[in-house]
Amino acid sequence: MVVVDDLHVVYKIYGRGHDRGTAAASLLRILGRKRRASIREVHALRGMSFVANRGDAVGVIGRNGSGKSTLLRAIAGLLPAEQGNVYTTGGAALLGVNAALLEDLTGERNVILGCLAMGMTKQQTKEKYQSIVDFSGVGDFIDLTMKTYSSGMGSRLRFAIAAAKSHEVLLIDEALATGDAEFQAKSHARIQELRSEAGTVFLVAHNLEEIELTCNRVIWLERGQIVEQGEDVISIVDRYIDASGGQPVLRDPVTRRRIKDQVRTAATTW
C-alpha cells in the first residue's frame, strides 16, 4: 500500500562538469568552487496526492519529462521530498530500464548478489537460484558478464531477480519494454501474482496497451501534476492519447478491447 501526500520533488542541479581531468585541474576546480554558484532548480513533482491499495497495479502515463520516473523514485525512497511525503508498507524495489545490477559481473553472480542484497539467506538464495535463471530465460548466457547481454536479456534477468522476492511495492519503469512477447506474458503473470500476494505494483510504460492489460488503475501526469486518475483505465488512456495528439485506438464497442491492426485492415477492405 502506498500513500502519496502532497508530494513535491525538486531537483537541484549543480552546473558541474563531468570531466575527470588531471590532478592539477581538479585542484583548481576545488579552489574555484565558490565562484561556480549556478544551481538550477527543477520542480519535477508539484503537489501530488493519491492512495494505491494492496493488490493494485497502477499504471503511470504521461509524456516524456512529465515526472513519471521521478514519482517512482520518490516512492522507492530514493529522492527526498521537498514537501509532503510518501508512506509505504515496506521496502520497494525499483526496476529501471537501464539499471544493470552489476554489469561487469556474470549473470550468475548478479542473481546471487541480488538475492543476498534483498536480505535472503544463503539457503534461500540457493533454493531460488534455479527458478530465477529459468524465469529469466537467459540460458547459457548466465555464465557471461551482464554487459554482454542484449538489453532485453538484461531486463529479463533483472526482473527475474527482483520478482523472486515478494515485495510489498514493486516499481517498474519501462523495464519490460525490451522483453519479447514470451517474456511479457511471463512478467504479466508474475505481476498478477504479486498483486494477489497483496503487493502494490506501479508500472511506467509508453506501450499503453501494456498498461491497459496489466493495470487496474491509472494515473496521468503532466508537468509534475496529476491530470486524471482512476480505475477506468481505458477511458483515461483514450483521453490521454487524444490530448497528446496520437491516433485514436479502435476498440470493440462491447468489450472495449483494442481491435488489432490486421483486423482493422481486414475490416476496411471488406
Next chain:
Amino acid sequence: MTNQKTPLRAGRGAIGGPVAGRVAGPGQLNLEDLGAAAPSTGESLIELARQYGLRPSARRPPIPEYLGQLWLRRHFIFAFATARNIALYTEARLGQLWQVLTPLLNAGVYFLVFGELLHINRGIPNYLGFVVTGVFVFNFTQRAFISTSEVMQDNIDLIRALQFPRAALPLGYVVIELQQMALSLAVLVPILLATGEPASWYWLLAIPALALQTLFNLGCGLLVARMSAHVNDVSQLLPFITRTWLYVSGVIFSISTLDLGGLGRSILQVNPAALYITLERNALMTSQRLSAPGSKPYNKALCQAWQTLGEKPGEPARYMYDSAYCHSAINPDHLWYYAVGWAGVALVVGFYFFWRAETGYGRG
C-alpha cells in the same frame, strides 16, 4: 514530516483534456474504495497512513535496527567483495594470477631500486624489508580510501534497484582491500624470511594490528563514501592527500631521523598510517623491534652517531641498531592505545556520518 498545507488539487492539468473528477473531499474518504479516491487534505492522508501502519518511504532506520540489517547482509558483503575482486581481473589474460602478481611486482620494483641499484639504507637494518612492509601496509589504507571514494557512484544502479543498508557497499569495498592485503602478506612473508628476519611468535601481533587497521579503514571508508557520493571533488583531491600522507608516515624512511623536534616527530608518529605501519613492522621484523627508538636507555652519543648516518653506501653496519638509543617519538608501549583509539574514533564517526545520509544515496 507533517504539513498542514492543502495540497494542490489534482486535475489542474495544463492540458485541455477532461477535468479530473476523482478528487474526494475529506468527508468522503471511504476506506473500502481508497483506490479511486484522492483525498484533498494532507492531514487525512497522514491519518490514513498511520492507521495502516505505513512508514515514510525515505525513512532512515534507527542505528540498532540499521546494524541488524547490516548483520543480515553479511553474506552479501563478502560475496560482493569476492565477486568484485574476481571481476577486477576478468579482462586480463593472466586472470586471477594478477592478484598475486601485483604485490610481487610491487615488491620487485622496490627490490630493484632500493636493494640492487641505490644501496642505501638510511641507517635502517634490512631496509628492503622495511620499505616493502611499509608500502604494503600503507597501500591497504590508501586503496581503501581511493576505492571507497568511488563506491557509491560505481554502484548507483544497485542502490536504485534494491533496498538494503547502503553501508554494505563501502564495507564490501574495504573487504576487497583486506583480501588484497592478505595476498600481499603472503608475498611479504617469504621476502622477510629471505632478507634475514627470523620467524617468531611476535608475528602473531600482526593480526591484531591488521584488524585495527581494517577497522580504521572501515570508518574512514564510510566517511569518504558519503563525502564523494554526490560530487567527485573528494576523489579528485584524494591522490594529493594520500601522496602527502605517504611522505609523512615514514614509509620509506624512519620518522626518528627527521629534524623536526620531539613534538613534530610525535605528531607524525601518532598519525594512523605511521602507527599501523610501525606496529606491523615491529610485529613482523625482528630487526625493527631491536632497533626501535626508545627500546634502550637514551644515549646521546650513540643516537647522534646513528642520526648522522648518511645515505652513502658502505656505512658501518654497527651503528644500524643504535637508533634504539634515541628517544622514541612516543612511548612504544602506547602505540597500541593510539591504534585502538584511531580505529574506534574513525569507526564511530564514519558510521554515524554515513548513516545520517542513508536516504540520500539513491539520488546519485
